[in-house]
Amino acid sequence: MNNCNSFVNMASIGDFDPLNASIPATKVEITVSCRNLLDMDTFSKSDPICVLYTQGIGNKEWREFGRTEVIENTLNPEFVRKFILDYFFEERQNLRFDLYDVDSKSSNLSKHDFLGQAFCTLGEVVGSLGSRMEKPMVGIPGKKCGNIIVKAEEMGNCRESVMMQFCGNKLDKKDFFGKSDPFLVFYRSNEDGTFTICHKTEVVKNTLNPVWQAFKIPVRALCNGDYDRTIKIECYDWERDGSHDFIGEFTTSYRELSRGQSQFNVYEVINPKKKGKKKKYLNSGTVTLLSFLVDIEVTFLDYIKGGVGQGGTQINFTVAIDFTASNGNPAQPTSLHYMSPYQMNAYAMALKAVGEIIQDYDSDKMFPALGFGAKLPPDGRVSHEFALNGNPQNPYCAGIDGVMEAYYQSLKSVCLYGPTNFSPVINHVARYAASVNDGSQYFVLLIITDGVISDMAQTKESIVNASCLPMSIIIVGVGPAEFDGKKHTHRCTNTHTCVSHTHAHTHTHTHTHTHTHTHSTEQMMTTVSCFSSAMIELDGDEVRISSRGRYAERDIVQVHRVPSVCSTARLPDAWSQIGRVLGALEYASQTKKLSASSL
Structure with a gap:
């Protein structure tokens, strides 16, 4: 059951997009993961990123739609960043997923190692069993490029976001010469009983009592607007080589979290293997919800x-x-x-x-x-x-x-x-914007330029x-x-021409x-x-x-x-x-x- 509609009347908002006036589309969230990618690094594993391309209606030109985050040192990435697509049942919507091993901070994909690609249609993903499609990647002759897993889920109209903060207490010590470097991974449950990753916290180094930074996440990403849907949270000890040590897990729901900081939101972190082997095992520490604040996102x-x-x-x-x-x-x-x-x-x-x-x-x-x-x-x-x-x-x-x-x-x-x-x-527009503080006006500066910025620090x-x-x-x-903002070594004498x-x-x-x-x-x-x-x-x-x-x-x-x-x-x-x-x-x-x- 989607509970968000009890708070927000979506009848006149959300069904019509003024920027793309056409038949209303269903929005689907695409989640990508991979298995057994090529290892392109000598002393470690690949650092993969996934790039999604779509084709325009009426032409075959591939256009970049978006990129996931980079996940370091893994051949089996579970990407957190999602792709939100409009799904039109009556149209063939071609998709291309390219995988790269990121070797530098450059955003130019030609600077990175190509790991393979996969082609499909959005309808193929949506129509697969459980809206989950797995297929082998291609693109490098003579090599097995691994498999890509693409999941689709229809998005609810819920426009809430929630700001949460957690802390840990007495977590298990995993490092031989230190304590632990803990982080949390959040999963929402799917209708078929599987789980989809939706958030990762930062790593807090060398502590058994971490306080993670507050983070904001859309409610639709956390539970797709269903307040009673199970949310699973796993706790890991970070390792440089990507083989993170499992500390334990617990489950909750949006409804439980919404109670805020209380005795109801102190969770025992349980390691099922330890619990099955040790009779005196209690837990691997606790995780406590420190704050919970809901925003209604304005469109x-x-x-x-x-x-x-x-x-x-x-x-x-x-x-x-x-x-x-x-x-x-x-x-x-x-x-x-x-x-x-x-x-x-x-x-x-x-x-x-x-x-x-x-x-x-x-x-x-x-x-x-x-x-x-x-x-x-x-x-x-x-x-x-x-x-x-x-x-x-x-x-x-x-x-x-x-x-x-x-x-x-x-x-x-x-x-x-x-x-x-x-x-x-920028300062010109800012002077006008500074004179308005009641939300009645918003200022947008459109700069059209041919490139290199000279006053980067001031900008x-x-x-x-x-x-x-x-x-x-x-x-x-x-x-x-x-x-690129770089001053190249090519010096020339130019004629600046004023045409009257x-x-x-x-x-x-x-x-x-x-x-x-x-x-x-x-x-x-x-x-x-x-x-x-x-x-x-x-x-x-x-x-x-x-x-x-x-x-x-x-x-x-x-x-x-x-x-x-x-x-x-x-x-x-x-x-x-x-x-x-x-x-x-x-x-x-x-x-x-x-x-x-x-x-």
Whole structure:
């Protein structure tokens, strides 16, 4: 029985996706595990990661959908990170799972060892016995690549998340020269009696009385909204070689956990083998629930339709465009800013395709439009925060067409220069966001750029400062340059050209300037989701960004790449990421604490 509907009325929310208006789909959660992977490491086992690819409707192009976490030193990984897919019964939804042995921090998959792949359809997984499919992997001639196990479970509509914290007491000592390095693994039970991993805590080193960090998990991941479904928790002693020692286990349920810190939530950790062999065996220690707090997650529709506060949340978008010289001379067809009479340039295509969707969620449709990295007339002053319409007191443009017009006019008057500084435009939006603290407004900064950030330290500090404000940052990359943030040794003397269309000739000003040229074939072929470490560092999905020892309060940055020759068909991917940011906003959400009596 799904109990969440007794608290949240989902009739008008959740059945319709405004970002992908089509027949409502069933959402399924995909869990991946593997057996007997190839061992590519000499002195240890492989460190596998699984990458899921899907095919677009009407074409055969494989697109990366997502990646699991990396699990170190194992040939039999049980991945915790899930893939959430829309399941359409009437469509053939092809899936490809690629496995890699991760050898470095690079997100470029070509830098890692390929372990094999498997192909299937989503319907094949859902239709398998118990919605569990196991098949051999292929891809390396002459070698057995092991098996992949894919499980699917329909997701409930429950929108609750729970924050929990646990501690251990007098756990078994497993290390000969020390104590134990304990961690917990959480499993939810399935209808067929099996268990699916849903969370791992961190390892607490050298202690028998660990206090694990509090963690947040969706209730649907923990029990799929069924408060009485069994939750199994196993305790292990961490070992460097991956052969973690089993300490013991216990079971509970969401309903029991919801009682909070009490005598009901002190659990004996039992090792069944020890219990069967030793008559005087009591337990292998205890685990206690320290805290339990429930949040009702607020969705994007809640924000814009009035679910938060009395009048809803007004979404305010600001656009910032890169006018640095690395984009190329706008008078040349090779420039990303080239104004062809026959087609839009890369910036215009990205701006129009994303902006036309953005404007639907901004009620007044007046957008501040900024530029950075250019010399401005009449004195050639370099600016990293100038109004595209030439009016710094009122940088607003009417609709996305107004932004496009202001962008074209700026190209005719400014001189592309540098460097590529993000922090001024981030601080610009942050000043407005700081003036709102009642949840009535949310600010989104869309930065369109060709790549390398020059003020990384200042940008990180600006992001950390803004992480407590009602704002998010979307970075869309155009052109072939890889987002690596590195200054290469290639020094050249460039001609920064200011093209004035109000004169019959071109004014050219020459400056000596060192910047980056990155046009290798490998980088041109970089996939949409493959960024290098510098840009990934801003996108805090994996590691929370920090500056001067202070961490961002939440992840407010999403990064998306658009190829230099892009089409509007690819840009809904960018908006999908924007939607995920807005749908996951925690700033304006109202926390609802459910008492035990309400369960």
